[in-house]
Amino acid sequence: MFYYSMKRRLIGKPLKSTQLSEQRLNKTKALAILSSDALSSVAYGPEQILIILMTVGMAAFWYSLPIAVGVVILLAIIILSYRQIIYAYPHGGGAYMVSKENLGMNPGLVAGGSLFIDYILTVAVSVSAGTDAITSAIPALYDYRVYLAVGLVFLLTVLNLRGLNESASILAYPVYLFILAILMMIGAGVYHIAAGDVSPAAHSPMGTPVTGITLFLLLRAFASGSSALTGVEAISNAIPNFKQPEPVNAAKTLSYMGIILAILFCGIVFISYYYGVAPTMKETVVSQVGAEIFGRGGFYYFIQGTTALILVLAANTGYSAFPLLAVNLTNDQFLPRMFRMRGDRLGYSNGIIFLGVTASLLIIAFQVHTEHLIPLYAVGVFIPFTLAQAGMMRKWMRGKPEGWRAKLMINTAGAIICFVVMLMFFLTKFSQVWPVLIFLPIVIWVFHQIRKHYIAVGEQLKITKETEALAPDGNVIIVPVSGITRVVDNSLQYARSLSPDRLIAVYVAFEKEDIKTFEKKWAAWQPDVKLVTLYSPYRSIIQPLSKFINIVEKKAREANFQVTVIFPQFIPKKGWHNFLHNQSSLMIRANLLYRKNLIITIVPYHLIK
Template sequence: MVSKVKRVLIGRPMKSAEIEGEKLSKLKALAVLSSDALSSVAYGTEQILIVLMAAGFAAVWYSIPISVAVLGLLLILILSYRQTIYSYPAGGGAYVVAKDNLGVSTGLLAGGSLLVDYILTVAVSSSAGTDAITSAFPSLHDHRVLIALIMIVFLTLMNLRGVTESASVLAIPIYLFVVAIFVLIISGVIKYLMGGAHAAIPELGSTVSNISLFLLLKAFSSGCSALTGVEAVSNAIPNFKQPSEKNAAATLVMMGVILGCMFTGISLLAYWYGIMPSEKETVVSQIANSVFGRGTIYYMIQGITALILFLAANTAYSAFPLLAYMLAKDKFMPRMFMARGDRLGFSNGIINLGVLSAILVIAFHGNTENLIPLYAVGVFIPFTLSQLGMMIRWIKLKPAGWVTKLIINTIGMLTTLTITMIFIITKFSHVWMVFIFLPIVILTFYQIHKHYENTACELRINLQDEKPETKSSTIIVPVAGVTRVVMHSLSYAKSLTDNVIAVYVGFDDEDIERMEKKWEEWNPGVRLIVLRSSYRSITRPLIKFIETVEWKTHETDHLTILIPQFITKHWWQNILHNQTSLMIRAILYARKDVVIATVPYHFQR
């Protein structure tokens, strides 16, 4: 039953040889890996305006130069990550760059930040998508957490079906969003030029008495939330069709151009139409309402915007499993993240991402505004470390044109570092948990790595000197009576060695006498040891007996405890029987010199 449901939800298993068919073309990759960055235009401008409103409506004109500064940083990041793609074509992005040039600890800081960021990407995207829905349908506002969780489940299942299939399905709404935003921008510009915008807006360059450099920097850093997701392409290079690095670089540039145009357009329209941020309605919703009114086109734009905000999480579903795979390959995360699922995706990474982001949505009650600062810090730390790592690389290698590349990365590093510091200083109450969580994540990485190193050391043998020891074998079979289960177990034990001991634990003289008499009558050719239990415990006297035999035979014999166990036909029948065999096995697992084996006997009715 479970298998059938699984097949319906995620499809048929795929052969390993089909992996090449799961690689992405540029158009599909643009949809899958750029959805996070492209969708951020729906809230990037809004974050700038929220900060500027602290100085009053007269300060909203600053959103235009701030947007230009954000575009300048976008250009630097695109150029920088394009260089990273060609320098590290195996993928990994900031984690690999930082580890290679700045050391393992710095690499783990970048990797840990990115993992946290991808979890936050899913949480922020699902929450932002829910906000878009509740802007159009306010009656759903109280159900925003449930709506976000439903979308996380949907995206998790889609990605478990495979990269190509999810890309084919998700590409349509993502490109519809791009078209819808450009329609909104073009229509809004035309209406403004024709005098259709009647809002009284402050002139560009007008004096605002209570504005400060600190407030402007805070607004700039908030607007930079629109740049999250830019690094995803460099992380997921292995997902591209060959030549993978060339296709990845082209996809990155396409994403930068589209994102820059949409962000500029939304910022201009928000200024021209005098849009102010509202808790009940998003900026994009207000712009669409001003341009088209609350008609069919408005609801289409809102519906597509909500959908793309949900689907923005798909960027994380593409990048998180690959980054987890690389960390697991370097022995900093559990090996399960290296395993491909039925559909050739890293399914353990996909499932863990879905579960963790769902927990985050519940913990923050789907509040996007509280999540975005945490989200932005999580991505700007890797931005900064990646830029710094590339600077070190150019200084060390000095390839052709390295000075220009160094200047680009230096400007980018200083800018992203400044933004990170502004976020930390201005929104410390929202991001303080990063300083607790990230050290815990890095410490966990090191503990996992230490375990794997210790495991390898324990398992490693000297091929020249160490050979398997030749020992005889002693098998102890705990028995509860003379039954077919016991006969089945003794038959198997005798096929392995002649040194078989059956052990029976009795509670009173009558039980012991009855067992000894029945055993003698049966005469299976195996010696029976009877132990008396004064406290009605089976395990305590049995363990003491095993310890005695182990002490006497540990140098000459392998000691095996062969536990008979019957398997009922129906699962519910297990509760009708004492599970003594499970208890014995659980206790014996802690003993390092004892082999534990179970001989199952299946009931037919």
């Protein structure tokens, strides 16, 4: 009762299946929930560019401006591509469905497996980055960042278990407050720059020659800055979460997200460059820019507070998209069927819980070091990006619908650029992204093993004339007994109703004297029930009982009889009382459970106090 009471308090009362349409999102809520990951990346994407450029000196920071333009061009190509995917695959699935249908099952699994891992990383990275923002503003919490991050994951898990619409209603406000705060910071920064309040000495002029700059370094910076595009694909995976018409609303929301992301990303890069802000270990670039423009007053803490919230809430993109990806994989028999089950609040609760647990383990393993997670996270996004673009190229070349050449050009450009970015991550950050080369093949292998199991089970359960079971001519009942009690009497009465003529009670004794004593008591109590007593000098119940069952089973098969073992078991009134009693019947049942031609039955006897 305590469990159910806590469950109701945490996630609310169950919803009827007919209320499913009420859980769908309008564009306003969907933009907040499904775009929070992409929008939040502006808090660390520009910083990743500066970290690479800083290796040759702050004079190279002016390169961040053309790099930002390149990132925005890539963003535009990806947005246009995923708009096409939304209309071509209106039931969701994104890169997984595109790759599977156009490139084949294994490329589809590479895309699906990458996203499967990536959404776990989405939660871990977002919460870790949010924790960094909180500890930047409140340094006293730095030593407790792991506990803080895991606590935030638990809170997000509970909110999502309460239902998509309810979590969206709560979490939409911080997202829009973050957008407002960053726009105001950018606007104030541009105003100060235009007014001449920012010293020209704070930054190197554009075009300044920089010693040590190379094309390879610029590509590294571009790849690192492209981490700001993580989460862009989430809307295409979560189309069923939108109100009707789903594809139209999803495509519009994707466009709005792209416009906002481009403005925020370019704005932060521009302001950071002009103010000469350099990344440090203990303070983020956004924190430094906010302090330069507003000082460390109320508005600074408003920016930091909303940044921390959006970074944490970016994890909600994973909570929204991961369960639907899991459903698509489950429909193709690559994941356990439990991922397809809806919970009390009509969400895919098993997927939500799985995501929360695995992300928490990842946070603990990496000790909230965001810089170690971002490259791993970003490369996991660009693998499905590349496959989705290549899949759409194949689709246009095969179908050749109206305007297919323009669409093909967009997808070709996107595939090439995404592949280059992915390659740069592997070349420049191999020490951080190598786990993908291990975990992704393992995940795909697990997918295949699950599907292989389901196919094998389906084949074995399918009824044909050759596999129809022959009805047995009778039933032999074996009842293991440990004494003369009401529990045993209850089981014997049930056994008599099934097969009164072929009922055998079995008693295992550790001392020979106990056998004679028990046989006398049994003859006086149940003279019409055959009793078999087994002596066990090594004090094992399982071994002599199993041997006896083997003998009975062999004879029963010869006579076309079925053997059933009935276990008497009393059920205590309170669950914790089970720890006070011998669980030998549990071990015996576990030993017999995998016997092919044996039926195991439990006859419970409920205690009242």
